[in-house]
Amino acid sequence: MFDKYGGFSVVSKIVLDLYERLLDDDDLGPFFDDVEFAKIVDHQTKFVSSVMGGPAAYTDNQIEKLHSHLAISGGHFDQLAAILAEVLKDHGVADEDAAEIVGAFAARRHLVVNR
Amino acid sequence: MSIEAINEQLLRAIGVGVALLDLSDLKFRFFNDTFKEWFSEIELGQQLGDVFPDIDAAGVRRALDEEGQFTGEASFRVRRRTMTIAMTVNPALDGKERVAVLVCQNISRIKELESMIDSYSMMVERNTREIKREKEQVEKLLLNMMPRSVYEEYKTFGVVTPRTYDHVAVLCLDFADFSGTVARQDPGVIVSELNDIYTAFDRIGDQFGCERIKTVGDLYITVAGMPDPSERSVQSISDAAVRFIRYLEQRNRSHPIDWNCRIGLASGSVIGSVVGVQKYIYDVFGPAVADAMRLREHAGLMEIVASEDFAARFGDDHPTVSAGEGRTADGKSVNLVRLLADTDAVGR
Numbered sequence: 007m008f009d010k011y012g013g014f015s016v017v018s019k020i021v022l023d024l025y026e027r028l029l030d031d032d033d034l035g036p037f038f039d040d041v042e043f044a045k046i047v048d049h050q051t052k053f054v055s056s057v058m059g060g061p062a063a064y065t066d067n068q069i070e071k072l073h074s075h076l077a078i079s080g081g082h083f084d085q086l087a088a089i090l091a092e093v094l095k096d097h098g099v100a101d102e103d104a105a106e107i108v109g110a111f112a113a114r115r116h117l118v119v120n121r
Numbered sequence: 122m123s124i125e126a127i128n129e130q131l132l133r134a135i136g137v138g139v140a141l142l143d144l145s146d147l148k149f150r151f152f153n154d155t156f157k158e159w160f161s162e163i164e165l166g167q168q169l170g171d172v173f174p175d176i177d178a179a180g181v182r183r184a185l186d187e188e189g190q191f192t193g194e195a196s197f198r199v200r201r202r203t204m205t206i207a208m209t210v211n212p213a214l215d216g217k218e219r220v221a222v223l224v225c226q227n228i229s230r231i232k233e234l235e236s237m238i239d240s241y242s243m244m245v246e247r248n249t250r251e252i253k254r255e256k257e258q259v260e261k262l263l264l265n266m267m268p269r270s271v272y273e274e275y276k277t278f279g280v281v282t283p284r285t286y287d288h289v290a291v292l293c294l295d296f297a298d299f300s301g302t303v304a305r306q307d308p309g310v311i312v313s314e315l316n317d318i319y320t321a322f323d324r325i326g327d328q329f330g331c332e333r334i335k336t337v338g339d340l341y342i343t344v345a346g347m348p349d350p351s352e353r354s355v356q357s358i359s360d361a362a363v364r365f366i367r368y369l370e371q372r373n374r375s376h377p378i379d380w381n382c383r384i385g386l387a388s389g390s391v392i393g394s395v396v397g398v399q400k401y402i403y404d405v406f407g408p409a410v411a412d413a414m415r416l417r418e419h420a421g422l423m424e425i426v427a428s429e430d431f432a433a434r435f436g437d438d439h440p441t442v443s444a445g446e447g448r449t450a451d452g453k454s455v456n457l458v459r460l461l462a463d464t465d466a467v468g469r
Contacts (some may be wrong), residue, residue, distance in 0.1 A: 018237055025233070029201050035199070043203040047233055048240040055241070061248040 007103055008060035016097065017060060021050045024093045033085055037076055057110045066117055073118040083119050087112060124405075125221040132432075138225035142169060144185070144212055147178050150220065157205070159199060159225075169223075176208075185212055185221065194228070197453045205232045222301030264393070268332050268396065275395060281310050281403070283394035286347040289405075290358035290388040290415040292331070294322075294365065297381045299339040300432065306378065314378060315339070318369070325364045329357040343414075344405060347393060349355050355388055355434040359460060362386055362425045363439060366462040385417025386427035386460075387449075411450030416457065419447040430459045 008017065025046060029035050038046055049072070055062040087108055094104040138156035140149055157163060160172055168206040170178045173195045184191035191210040196203055205224040213222050217468040263272050267281075275281050296302070303311055319341060323333050326343045330351060333343045343361065346354025362384050373379045389409035396404045412428075420426040428449070432441050449455055 014241055018234065018241075021237060022230075022233060039201050043233065044236040044239075047236040051237050051240040052244060054245065060244075061241075062244045 010056040139301040142221040144219040159175040281395040289346040293413040296339040381422040382423040383420035387412035429456040
């Protein structure tokens, strides 16, 4: 999928768009208040690349560690999934591919949502 | 509207942050709307250092005095975004007063892209390293299964052309009572022992220009004179055989398990090829291999057996004793000799 949609040149646009929309979101934005932007960008580049089958791999352990200090609720997670789906759609990712990407993201829900 | 008024309006409207500073104390005298948008708290009369805590005001002044210009970068937070601007300060005259013109360009997007490229490059570099490591492992594995020249052919063309090699010397070795040893010992111990021994054989073989072809359980086959022909293939394989025996004798003196081998040597033509498609393996077969296997059966414990014809080809390199009559793989009767390993003739 990573190559199908044009590799890094497309991923970079998706990442920057996702970054913009997350920061603008009233519920999700505050999670990034004290995070350096380079870190957010790094995280999102790896995240989007990995869910699109690009040259990145996040282990469950890494994802869990990265989010363990954040009070992420189920609602937050759903909201991010919705934003991600919207971004993918706006960048021309086909419905079935977008569903697969969001599905891969949703599969990691238990690692980030506080239980 | 006067030219001055038009200029001021233009300055206020452009997407570049522009401000005027008193050159003497670096206090703000003017800023346009873009500047005000970035620094909503800013007021006229504030100093440069109040707005940009990271910028060294003395440094700015020094650069203006010495180089006539100051350039720098500053990062700050606007809401939850990090904004980075590239700033240039140039001295100018406002009427008769000396002022500094501060021009700021928003380079946040460039910085974001730089971060993204950094992140992506690191991922790609890591992947490249992993691929390289995997490739090396595969290469190592394949080189364990076939000679390097064959591997190079396989790598380049994806196939290996079966080839007949003449005058190849073959050594076949197996261990006496292998089944009994396996039954008495832990499988892990057997594997580790064989690994040790075969590694030593490989090393010895390598020393004499032999190439191990395969091991099947306790059967070890190595050849000399292929894929590159060698006039000394018979000597090389005999030298290796003698060293194998010496190595085992020495090893048996200090290890709990006694390994007693039998070795058959022969020479002639063999065919070398990669066999199989999925589970491919480089193999050699042909008369010389069959003969070496058969003659090995005529060998006693820790003995090396070859035909008289074979022995004639290594001349005086190894002392031999007659070992009676035997049969080659095709049933031909031959006179056999036993190579004596307990001399210091090896390696001359």
